[in-house]
Amino acid sequence: MFGDSYILKVATNTQNEMVVGLSAFFLNRFRAIEQENIAFGLAAGISMFVFGEPPKEGQQKFRHEYANRIESEARALETNLSLREVMSGAAYNMGYGSYVESGGGRLMNKYLNFFRLESQTSPDVRLLASTESELDFRKKEILQPFRSLKALSLWIPRSYNPNELEYYRAVHSFAVAQGVFKA
Numbered sequence: 001m002f003g004d005s006y007i008l009k010v011a012t013n014t015q016n017e018m019v020v021g022l023s024a025f026f027l028n029r030f031r032a033i034e035q036e037n038i039a040f041g042l043a044a045g046i047s048m049f050v051f052g053e054p055p056k057e058g059q060q061k062f063r064h065e066y067a068n069r070i071e072s073e074a075r076a077l078e079t080n081l082s083l084r085e086v087m088s089g090a091a092y093n094m095g096y097g098s099y100v101e102s103g104g105g106r107l108m109n110k111y112l113n114f115f116r117l118e119s120q121t122s123p124d125v126r127l128l129a130s131t132e133s134e135l136d137f138r139k140k141e142i143l144q145p146f147r148s149l150k151a152l153s154l155w156i157p158r159s160y161n162p163n164e165l166e167y168y169r170a171v172h173s174f175a176v177a178q179g180v181f182k183a
Contacts, residue, residue: 004100007164014168015051018090019173020075022047024102025083026073029179036067045070050077051091054146078153086174089167091145096164102139110134111142112162119157 023043030039041062048055055063063070065168077083092115099111110131117128135142149155175181 004106008097008099010164010168011093011100011117013072014090014093014164015097017168017175017180018050018087018094019047019053020180021171022050022087024175024180025180034099042066042070042073043074046073050074050087050152050154052095052144052147060081065154069109072128074152074154081156083153083174084149084156085155087149088158089162090171091149092158093160093164093167093171095142095146098142098144099135102142104142110138112164115158115162116160119160 023046026043027039028048030042033039034042035116041059043054045059045063045066051062065097069166077087096111099109100106114128114131114135117123117131132143146155
């Protein structure tokens with residue numbers, strides 16, 4: 001129905017708005033209790049950490065110095081079910097964009113197969129591991145956001161037929177609620 005450029009655009013917009021929205025979420029909270037530079041550093045650090053993104057140049061020292069706090073704040077999101085749902089949809093879109101960008105086909109969609117298997121109550125573990133290996137061989141970053149959320153106990157499995165546009169809309173609504181964009 002939609003071409004690769006559409007998937008890439010949705011994935012890019014989802015990633016940008018999720019990271020900015022999540023940063024604003026934390027910044028709004030930390031501004032009242034931290035110095036401005038610490039609040040900004042924590043907000044950015046947590047947002048990137050949640051999705052498994054390494055610190056950008058110039059952020060390594062801060063991220064190392066506040067590693068425990070960043071991880072603790074990220075893990076505390078486990079109690080926020082609605083935010084976990086938004087982040088899980090964002091992680092799916094981000095990975096799907098990486099998959100398509102790496103040349104992954106949408107007709108023989110290994111990425112979708114992985115998530116269909118992963119969401120099963122009793123998946124075929126060999127098939128799941130094989131599909132995961134194929135995705136990793138294609139590009140390690142494909143499953144990075146998923147793995148990060150899963151390791152932090154923040155991942156919520158996707159439906160059998162994930163809806164990238166619905167996930168983006170949820171992310172956009174979250175970012176609007178954080179004051180990042182006007183409604």
